[in-house]
Amino acid sequence: MIRAQRLVLAHFWSAFILFFAALLLGEWQMIMRSPLHAWIEIPEHYYRSVTGHGTVMAYVFPTLVAMGFGYAITELALQRPLIGLKWAWAAFGLVAVGSLTAATAVAVGAASVLYTFYPPLVGSPFYYIGVVLVVVGSWIWVALMAINLHAWRKANAGRPVPLAMYANVAGASLWAWTAVGAAIEILFQILPVALGFKDTIDAGLARVLFSWTLHAIVYFWLMPAYIAFYTIVPRAIGGRLYSDPMARLSFALFLVFSMPIGIHHLFADPQVGSGFKFVHSVFTAMVVIPTLLTVFTICASVEIAARLRGGRGVLGWVRALPWRSPAMLALAFSFIMLGLGGAGGIINMSYQLDATIHNTQWITGHFHLIFAGAVVIMYFIIAYDLWPHLTGRALAQTGLIRAQLWLWFIGVLIMTLPWHLAGLLGMPRRMAYFDYSNPTLAPEAWTVSAAVLGGALMVCSGALFVFVLLRAHWAARLELKPYRFSATVHPVEAVPAVLNGYWVWVTLMIALTIANYGIPIAQLMNAKTNVPAVLYFSR
Amino acid sequence: MNTAMHSRLGAVAALIVVAIAAAAFFVGFYVLPSQGSGSTVWERICRAAGVVQARSDARAALPAFTSVVIPHAAMTAGTPEQAGRGATLALRCTACHGPQGMSGADAPNLRGQYAEVIYKQLMDFQRGARSDAVMGAMVATLSEHDILDLSHYYAGLPRSKDDRLASAPALIRVGDPMRNIAPCASCHGRVDGKVGAPALEGEPKAYLQKQLTAFAAGTRMNDANAAMRNEARRLSKDEIDMLTDHYAHAPL
Numbered sequence: 001m002i003r004a005q006r007l008v009l010a011h012f013w014s015a016f017i018l019f020f021a022a023l024l025l026g027e028w029q030m031i032m033r034s035p036l037h038a039w040i041e042i043p044e045h046y047y048r049s050v051t052g053h054g055t056v057m058a059y060v061f062p063t064l065v066a067m068g069f070g071y072a073i074t075e076l077a078l079q080r081p082l083i084g085l086k087w088a089w090a091a092f093g094l095v096a097v098g099s100l101t102a103a104t105a106v107a108v109g110a111a112s113v114l115y116t117f118y119p120p121l122v123g124s125p126f127y128y129i130g131v132v133l134v135v136v137g138s139w140i141w142v143a144l145m146a147i148n149l150h151a152w153r154k155a156n157a158g159r160p161v162p163l164a165m166y167a168n169v170a171g172a173s174l175w176a177w178t179a180v181g182a183a184i185e186i187l188f189q190i191l192p193v194a195l196g197f198k199d200t201i202d203a204g205l206a207r208v209l210f211s212w213t214l215h216a217i218v219y220f221w222l223m224p225a226y227i228a229f230y231t232i233v234p235r236a237i238g239g240r241l242y243s244d245p246m247a248r249l250s251f252a253l254f255l256v257f258s259m260p261i262g263i264h265h266l267f268a269d270p271q272v273g274s275g276f277k278f279v280h281s282v283f284t285a286m287v288v289i290p291t292l293l294t295v296f297t298i299c300a301s302v303e304i305a306a307r308l309r310g311g312r313g314v315l316g317w318v319r320a321l322p323w324r325s326p327a328m329l330a331l332a333f334s335f336i337m338l339g340l341g342g343a344g345g346i347i348n349m350s351y352q353l354d355a356t357i358h359n360t361q362w363i364t365g366h367f368h369l370i371f372a373g374a375v376v377i378m379y380f381i382i383a384y385d386l387w388p389h390l391t392g393r394a395l396a397q398t399g400l401i402r403a404q405l406w407l408w409f410i411g412v413l414i415m416t417l418p419w420h421l422a423g424l425l426g427m428p429r430r431m432a433y434f435d436y437s438n439p440t441l442a443p444e445a446w447t448v449s450a451a452v453l454g455g456a457l458m459v460c461s462g463a464l465f466v467f468v469l470l471r472a473h474w475a476a477r478l479e480l481k482p483y484r485f486s487a488t489v490h491p492v493e494a495v496p497a498v499l500n501g502y503w504v505w506v507t508l509m510i511a512l513t514i515a516n517y518g519i520p521i522a523q524l525m526n527a528k529t530n531v532p533a534v535l536y537f538s539r
Numbered sequence: 540m541n542t543a544m545h546s547r548l549g550a551v552a553a554l555i556v557v558a559i560a561a562a563a564f565f566v567g568f569y570v571l572p573s574q575g576s577g578s579t580v581w582e583r584i585c586r587a588a589g590v591v592q593a594r595s596d597a598r599a600a601l602p603a604f605t606s607v608v609i610p611h612a613a614m615t616a617g618t619p620e621q622a623g624r625g626a627t628l629a630l631r632c633t634a635c636h637g638p639q640g641m642s643g644a645d646a647p648n649l650r651g652q653y654a655e656v657i658y659k660q661l662m663d664f665q666r667g668a669r670s671d672a673v674m675g676a677m678v679a680t681l682s683e684h685d686i687l688d689l690s691h692y693y694a695g696l697p698r699s700k701d702d703r704l705a706s707a708p709a710l711i712r713v714g715d716p717m718r719n720i721a722p723c724a725s726c727h728g729r730v731d732g733k734v735g736a737p738a739l740e741g742e743p744k745a746y747l748q749k750q751l752t753a754f755a756a757g758t759r760m761n762d763a764n765a766a767m768r769n770e771a772r773r774l775s776k777d778e779i780d781m782l783t784d785h786y787a788h789a790p791l
Contacts, residue, residue, distance in 0.1 A: 275571070275589075523588070
């Protein structure tokens with residue numbers, strides 16, 4: 001049983017309720033811009049909804065999941081009560097107040113600037129202050145994760161840090177450094193304008209600073225899913241983790257390669273030199289390494305489970321896998337989506353290929369496939385896996401859970417694959433409506449209708465997810481066995497010091513950030529290329 | 540593994556990453572920029588880094604960008620006094636732009652041009668964002684007040700307007716919103732055009748009538764999103780007769 005269960009439940013429930021609300025917004029957007037509905041009369045409503053959907057799905061939902069999961073890991077992996085419970089509640093309070101503040105500003109239409117902010121567009125200061133509060137709350141969580149690990153290390157000198165906690169603190173460290181870019185952008189560029197101290201803003205510099213956050217944040221979202229791959233799935237399907245050092249190396253490499261790559265979002269931006277675009281492209285390609293390490297290690301771990309269940313042959317063991325286990329099903333779905341999305345990602349990060357799909361519907365397809373698909377389906381598994389230990393009660397039959405996972409998987413594919421095609425045909429993203437009666441666009445109309453269908457399946461799946469979790473609160477009480485993470489093939493007695501700590505990886509992360517971002521930021525600050533801000537609200 | 544190997548592992552990892560970075564920087568900042576020609580290696584490296592280089596010779600020749608902010612006074616209707624002062628000032632413009640703003644000298648016709656357009660162009664000529672040997676000299680002595688007056692004078696001259704739409708039947712001009720019928724002219728020209736919607740003026744009445752009837756009956760269905768079927772279905776026989784008659788006799 002998790003002692004800080006109310007804390008973890010508060011994080012998970014607020015995350016999932018907001019997630020479901022944002023899911024409904026997403027589906028509404030798809031209906032409004034599809035040929036199934038007349039053109040939206042007030043496009044601002046569409047962008048208001050996109051801002052709400054993006055702010056919840058990108059900032060609030062994954063942060064709350066990572067925080068809640070992080071607190072649970074701290075207690076379960078370190079086998080000690082959480083230090084700083086009051087601070088953790090204070091952090092939760094900040095995230096909640098921040099979310100409400102930002103949501104209000106968006107809901108009244110004073111901040112329809114999209115979650116990527118887009119200076120010179122500037123919305124109500126309440127929106128940015130809300131986002132800052134969410135980030136400050138999450139930084140308290142980062143500090144608590146570090147403090148708890150430090151206290152455990154003092155009491156357990158020389159012992160290897162449990163893998164789940166090692167990965168958790170890697171994710172927290174990544175987030176702490178990742179959020180700095182957007183924090184600088186908001187505090188020093190946007191808020192002075194939103195509050196009326198300045199009338200101009202350097203949009204080019206703002207975009208570079210945001211790219212610092214925008215790509216690495218993706219790996220922060222990914223971390224809980226990867227922790228589930230390594231520490232939950234092998235145990236849940238009756239297997240063993242193939243290699244503990246390989247797992248640690250993957251998380252360490254994510255620390256190094258997540259940061260110096262964000263400028264691949266700015267391939268079309270004239271204010272960044274081509275040399276830096278090339279270097280960022282190279283480092284983005286390096287993310288393939290921890291990703292493929294993970295795919296290899298997890299496939300090997302799964303194979304162990306299959307062979308323990310009597311699987312034989314070079315590939316025949318695949319049939320012996322426990323396909324009725326939700327964790328197994330979700331892992332397979334997640335890897336399929338990660339594979340498709342990863343292949344698309346390699347196109348996005350290629351300096352030349354990107355030109356074909358830059359700012360098209362392909363991009364929307366890509367990040368929904370990876371995040372809503374490969375990552376969020378593992379968030380479901382995290383919740384299902386922890387729920388009995390949080391509530392002390394049994395979950396519903398796995399049939400309902402399997403149906404939920406299938407619906408999500410099929411929904412994501414139906415929604416995102418046609419988007420990729422539409423992007424290749426040139427359909428721009430972020431459009432409130434299309435003129436489908438135009439003979440040039442008419443043949444692409446079905447892709448948006450497909451997204452409505454896929455989205456509808458995802459809404460059904462999301463509702464089912466919330467229902468399963470909710471029903472568990474009234475289910476029969478369970479006699480709980482102690483929670484445990486995946487065991488490794490070989491017991492972990494000693495771990496190389498560099499893979500038991502972070503200093504090498506954090507040093508590399510910061511050094512590469514400075515090498516790859518220092519000059520672009522310095523020269524833009526020097527160039528003083530401000531433009532008049534476009535206010536989206538009345539002061 | 541022993542402790543020495545452990546500490547070396549960190550160093551090796553760091554070295555590999557630094558080597559990758561060094562190779563990427565070498566290719567991105569030296570190999571690729573060296574493909575071009577016409578500047579020194581250092582200049583190419585700076586360009587690859589995105590550093591804006593001030594080249595004094597080139598900068599002098601670059602035209603200044605526009606800095607004109609159009610004031611409210613240029614966007615609202617002018618007073619008769621402004622137009623009167625503008626008419627006097629415009630005497631110096633007539634040699635090229637014509638006595639009533641209709642040029643006989645390949646200069647732009649200004650008659651009925653929007654005031655804000657004239658204001659912006661004159662200000663740009665004055666500030667050097669737009670250059671022309673004649674106009675540069677003509678605007679040099681004008682005050683902003685003069686420019687506003689001139690703009691309102693020319694904007695006030697009547698521009699010949701296409702008034703054929705004004706005499707068209709209401710169904711063509713404004714449709715019938717209560718019956719959800721869109722104006723014909725919003726797709727077929729005069730108000731707005733839609734890609735793929737044909738011009739109808741002068742088409743044979745019999746042909747138009749046959750097509751509208753076919754759309755209404757649903758026997759012709761190659762219209763995107765059933766746009767024409769939805770319109771034609773709501774039209775009465777008399778309306779189809781009236782509309783086709785109008786288009787058949789409308790001048791091309």
